[in-house]
């Protein structure tokens with residue numbers, strides 16, 4: 001048998017596990033995650049109102065319930081956890097599918113002001129990530145106008161969540177505190193700002209179009225602002241995805257305003273140069289008007305506009321985080337690899353692999369992880385005859401326990417699911433996510449046959465670290 005550890009239980013990790021066990025009956029896979037909950041960004045990134053995408057969890061689940069796949073949550077690899085070298089000793093092969101856990105910076109003065117957040121912070125909060133900043137209702141309290149920087153799908157997600165009302169949010173699994181805050185919010189205007197032109201926006205048309213269907217909300221596009229994009233006037237030569245985006249924007253630009261309660265303004269050719277304070281918090285964003293440079297980029301024009309904003313969400317892309325003990329290319333935020341095989345000093349490191357965003361950068365939709373995972377699984381299986389010669393300890397789970405970790409197994413996760421259903425029922429809602437480590441630990445620890453939850457959820461947590 002070939003024993004493989006997959007680190008990370010998001011789509012790339014689960015698709016890697018699936019590809020391995022489907023293609024080779026001699027493979028056993030442990031899917032490790034630092035959280036006690038599986039599914040990565042499908043659980044903690046996909047917006048709560050995107051139930052259809054969220055339902056992907058059902059197909060990921062069947063993989064994690066496969067007889068040769070085992071979920072081991074609450075195991076951190078790297079700094080403050082099990083070292084990469086030790087993990088390598090426990091398995092014939094280790095595939096890192098750790099995603100891109102951080103966010104890119106704007107690099108402008110005022111970025112650190114209160115009220116300026118990365119979109120990742122905001123998403124983690126409404127997704128009940130246990131490491132989310134404890135902002136309470138601080139994201140939206142006293143906010144009338146918000147600026148979202150960036151025109152990718154995450155920018156569309158956070159814009160939509162700001163514009164949604166209680167009736168649409170309460171059927172979701174959003175944590176109760178975020179539901180209360182967003183339902184009560186007085187945000188009436190959201191400006192989503194792109195530094196380049198409409199034909200260069202990164203959002204996908206389906207997501208863009210959804211903004212036009214939000215209750216009590218209208219989308220406003222100023223044709224004059226978009227017109228300096230040559231492809232705006234005649235989008236026919238654009239690739240289909242961009243052409244459709246431009247067509248949707250043109251439709252909105254041509255529509256009369258309706259005077260709806262909330263407005264989403266889609267702005268282009270504006271780049272943030274500074275966040276301006278009012279009474280110690282962000283009060284406005286200074287934007288510089290840009291112009292196309294004819295090579296796909298833009299140049300500044302020296303003309304500025306200040307847009308009022310009590311909330312700024314910086315949605316300018318994710319960034320990979322190094323795993324201690326693994327090579328890392330800081331420029332791309334990825335691990336150097338050849339067809340998924342980790343390269344150390346340019347040479348293949350036997351038995352170490354990557355898949356997903358840590359391999360190719362934070363781009364693409366969930367389905368993009370399938371071919372990416374398949375390529376890596378192919379490399380693992382090609383190398384298997386040599387890798388499988390190494391003798392291993394009997395069961396890595398015993399070794400993990402001997403080292404003080406107490407992984408949350410599938411029964412623990414199922415107990416968390418039951419606790420979330422019970423919480424929702426007690427609130428008169430559907431499933432409602434548990435929002436913090438303590439609740440997750442308690443729920444996981446209540447699983448039949450599981451050991452007590454102490455030290456079981458996150459060995460990196462000070463209270464849980466074995467002494």
Ligand code: NAP
Pocket residue numbers: 104105106149150151152153154155157194195196200201202203204207271272315316317318362363364365366
């Ligand atoms: P993204 O698609 O890379 O978009 C980042 C945006 O930030 C771009 O508009 C980019 O503009 C802008 N930007 C970057 N640096 C900037 C700066 N310094 N100043 C101003 N603007 C800046 O990233 P994302 O939205 O985080 O999405 C990540 C991935 O997840 C994407 O592949 C996305 O499709 C996917 N995703 C999909 C869904 C869905 O399918 N529903 C939902 C969420 C996320 P430039 O183009 O000019 O660099």
